[in-house]
Amino acid sequence: MAKSGYLSKRITFITGNQHKVKEAQGIFSHFQIEVEHVDLGYPEIQGDLDEVARYGALYASKRLEKPVIVEDAGLFIRELGWFPGTYSSYVQGTLKNKGILKLMEDVQDRYAEFRSVIGFATPKTEPEIFLGVVEGQIAHEERGEYGFAYDPIFIPNGYDKTFGELKREIKNRFSHRRRSLEKFALWFEDYRGD
Ligand code: IMP
Numbered sequence: 001m002a003k004s005g006y007l008s009k010r011i012t013f014i015t016g017n018q019h020k021v022k023e024a025q026g027i028f029s030h031f032q033i034e035v036e037h038v039d040l041g042y043p044e045i046q047g048d049l050d051e052v053a054r055y056g057a058l059y060a061s062k063r064l065e066k067p068v069i070v071e072d073a074g075l076f077i078r079e080l081g082w083f084p085g086t087y088s089s090y091v092q093g094t095l096k097n098k099g100i101l102k103l104m105e106d107v108q109d110r111y112a113e114f115r116s117v118i119g120f121a122t123p124k125t126e127p128e129i130f131l132g133v134v135e136g137q138i139a140h141e142e143r144g145e146y147g148f149a150y151d152p153i154f155i156p157n158g159y160d161k162t163f164g165e166l167k168r169e170i171k172n173r174f175s176h177r178r179r180s181l182e183k184f185a186l187w188f189e190d191y192r193g194d
Contacts, residue, residue, distance in 0.1 A: 009031075009032055009033045009034065009188070009189075010033070010034040010035075010036060011028075011033055011034070011035060011036070011067065011068070011069055011188065012035075012036045012037075012038055012060075012064065012066060012067065012068045012069070013035050013036070013037055013038070013068070013069050013070075013071075014038055014039075014040050014042065014056070014057075014060045014068050014069070014070045015037070015039065015070065015071060016039045016041070019147075019148050020071060020177065021035065021037045022168070023168075023172055023175070023177050023178070023181070024177075024181055026168075026169075026172050027172065027177075027178055027181045027182060027185065028181065028185055030185075031185040031186075031188070031189060033185055033188060038060075038064065038068075040060055040063065040064065042055075042056040042059045042060050042063075042070065043055070043056070043059060044056065044072075046086075047086070048086060049072045049073070049074060049086060049115060049116075049117040049131075050117055050119075050129050050131075052072040052086065052117075052119075053070055053071070053072045053117040053118065053119030053127070053129060054119050054121075054127040054129060055119075056070040056072065056119060057069065057070045057119030057120060057121035057127045058119075058121045058127050060121070061121040061122050061123050062123050065123055066122070066123070067120065067121070067122040068120070068121060069118050069119065069120050069184065070118070070119045071116060071117065071118050071119075071177065071180065071181075072086075072116075072117050072119070073088070073114065073115060073116040073117070073176060073177065074086055074087075074088035074089075074114070074115060075088050075112060075113075075114055075150045075154065076112060076113050076114075076115055077100070077104070077110075077111075077112040077138060078109060078111045078112065079104070079107050079109045079110070079111070080103060080104075084100070088149075088150070092149045092150065097142050097150060097152060097153045098142075100138070100150070100153060101138075101139075101140070101141065101142070101153060104138050110137040110138040110139075111135070111136075111137060112135075112136055112137065112138050112154060113133050113134060113135045113136065113176075114133070114134050114136075114150075114154065114175070114176035115131065115132070115133050115176055116131070116132045116133075116175075116176035116177045116179070116180040116181075117129055117130065117131050117132075117180060118130040118132075118180045118181060118183070118184045120184060120188070122193075128184075128187070130180045130181075130183040130184040130187065131179075131180055131183070132175075132176045132177060132178065132179025132180030132181070132182070132183060133176055133179065134156055134157075134174060134175055134176045134179065135156070135157045136154050136155050136156040136157050136159075137154075137155045137157070138153055138154065138155075139152075139153045139154070139155050139162050141153075142162075142164070143161070143162045143164055143165055144161070144162050144163070144164025144165030144166070145164060146163070146164050146165065146166060146167060146168060146171070147163050147164050147166075147168070147171060150163075151163035151164040151171075152164030152165075156174070163175075
């Protein structure tokens with residue numbers, strides 16, 4: 001149950017991705033946090049997920065003059081030296097899932113994880129970072145119509161289906177984004193502003 005604070009429990013989520021907005025709305029409804037969605041582009045600096053999220057959150061909160069969250073995510077495959085990692089978006093648009101499966105041909109160790117980092121910033125404070133991870137395996141072929149991007153080639157641990165075969169409600173129960181958003185929401189419940 002959300003506690004009442006001095007700050008209204010409304011947060012501005014900066015993203016151009018409707019999938020992420022829907023996931024956030026579903027998760028935040030349990031915490032009585034209202035999501036305002038703003039599609040404001042922000043510079044994606046070269047760096048790890050933390051750095052990208054910190055920079056993006058600070059940039060957007062200064063531009064909009066209010067507290068915001070941004071999210072940066074990626075697929076990290078151990079046997080490929082954690083590729084595509086922070087290049088996930090670019091690689092999804094170029095190699096695509098077929099290219100990843102080709103790179104993984106004959107590879108025994110198929111361990112991979114999705115990571116999601118939420119960056120929270122206000123115009124006056126240092127950004128806060130919240131990490132969520134879901135572990136799994138790279139499938140041998142694309143399966144399923146749900147979700148987006150790498151979902152059809154990622155089998156979360158404990159399942160024999162890919163994220164592409166699992167309905168959004170199921171994926172949302174334990175996805176990397178669920179975990180990072182939930183960490184943020186728990187922290188935000190007690191946040192009193194600066
Ligand atoms: P973004 O820059 O944070 O939007 O995420 C980078 C890329 O990671 C996205 O463009 C997708 O290709 C991939 N990605 C992130 N989250 C997911 C997910 O939940 N399912 C599938 N692919 C994802």
